[in-house]
Amino acid sequence: MRAAVLRKEPSSMPAPIDPIVEVRGISKSYGSTEALRGIDLDFPRGKLSSLLGPSGCGKTTLLKIIAGLIKANAGSIAVDGKVVTAPGPERAFVFQDFALMPWATALRNVAFGLELRGKARAEREEIARHYIAEVGLAGFEDKYPHQLSGGMRQRVGLARALSVDADVLLLDEPFSAVDEQNRRKFQEDLIRLRSNQNKTFIFVTHSIEEAVYISDRIVLLSPRPGRVSQIIEPEIDRSGDPDLIHRDKHYLDTVQEIWQGLKQYAE
Numbered sequence: 077m078r079a080a081v082l083r084k085e086p087s088s089m090p091a092p093i094d095p096i097v098e099v100r101g102i103s104k105s106y107g108s109t110e111a112l113r114g115i116d117l118d119f120p121r122g123k124l125s126s127l128l129g130p131s132g133c134g135k136t137t138l139l140k141i142i143a144g145l146i147k148a149n150a151g152s153i154a155v156d157g158k159v160v161t162a163p164g165p166e167r168a169f170v171f172q173d174f175a176l177m178p179w180a181t182a183l184r185n186v187a188f189g190l191e192l193r194g195k196a197r198a199e200r201e202e203i204a205r206h207y208i209a210e211v212g213l214a215g216f217e218d219k220y221p222h223q224l225s226g227g228m229r230q231r232v233g234l235a236r237a238l239s240v241d242a243d244v245l246l247l248d249e250p251f252s253a254v255d256e257q258n259r260r261k262f263q264e265d266l267i268r269l270r271s272n273q274n275k276t277f278i279f280v281t282h283s284i285e286e287a288v289y290i291s292d293r294i295v296l297l298s299p300r301p302g303r304v305s306q307i308i309e310p311e312i313d314r315s316g317d318p319d320l321i322h323r324d325k326h327y328l329d330t331v332q333e334i335w336q337g338l339k340q341y342a343e
């Protein structure tokens with residue numbers, strides 16, 4: 077039987093990275109709490125990178141600095157070679173609680189980013205319908221958030237981020253509020269979206285299994301203050317049966333290797 081997960085042959089030269097997001101010397105303190113110190117990172121274009129580490133290591137802080145939602149005390153962020161200091165159309169942020177407008181339908185919520193950008197109603201609704209279908213919610217366009225399950229609300233949040241056509245999607249633990257079945261299903265959807273949408277995903281999680289399952293690249297952060305401790309490229313062939321991947325030796329070994337590095341921080 078062919079293995080479901082393949083470790084690619086190591087090449088003699090590391091593949092050059094085409095970074096879309098460049099993080100240089102980022103430090104951030106909240107009062108006397110030093111959240112991040114001297115972070116240097118490149119996020120490759122068209123890939124899914126995860127920020128992984130124990131609670132409080134600064135994952136969300138780094139993601140929000142990349143988004144331009146909070147300011148660093150030192151350092152810079154460049155997107156496509158241009159230094160950014162505020163939110164911009166090339167980056168879309170998916171919040172942990174999805175941040176939906178409760179009084180608006182799924183369609184209006186998804187179209188909202190386009191509404192803010194001044195797109196005409198017919199056009200923005202056509203785009204919104206397309207992405208609602210992309211995330212598996214066709215038929216739910218006219219439902220309000222309270223009529224949708226947590227998993228569905230999360231899909232609305234993702235469809236909204238996809239519809240504004242940003243090159244970089246920043247996702248802050250988007251699976252934390254949903255049950256395990258939906259989480260698994262959504263991880264598979266994200267892998268599919270990442271291969272057919274040509275976007276760069278930067279994803280915050282504290283689940284080692286999740287990071288190994290979905291990521292091209294995992295940035296491990298160590299806490300107090302947050303620093304880059306390791307970068308891991310799981311090199312998993314995800315074209316096979318997802319259930320087999322979860323049982324594959326290389327997948328399990330990678331999970332174990334990361335756990336060995338992180339367990340010292342477990343409380």
Ligand SMILES: Nc1ncnc2c1ncn2[C@@H]1O[C@H](COP(=O)(O)OP(=O)(O)OP(=O)(O)O)[C@@H](O)[C@H]1O
Nearest residue numbers: 106109111129130131132133134135136137138282
């Ligand atoms: N607004 C804030 N004011 C003060 N301290 C903060 C603030 N936001 C974060 N911190 C502190 O900065 C550190 C990093 O927080 P951050 O939320 O970025 O970590 P995290 O790795 O995302 O954590 P978690 O996995 O628990 O979400 C923590 O010690 C946290 O308590």
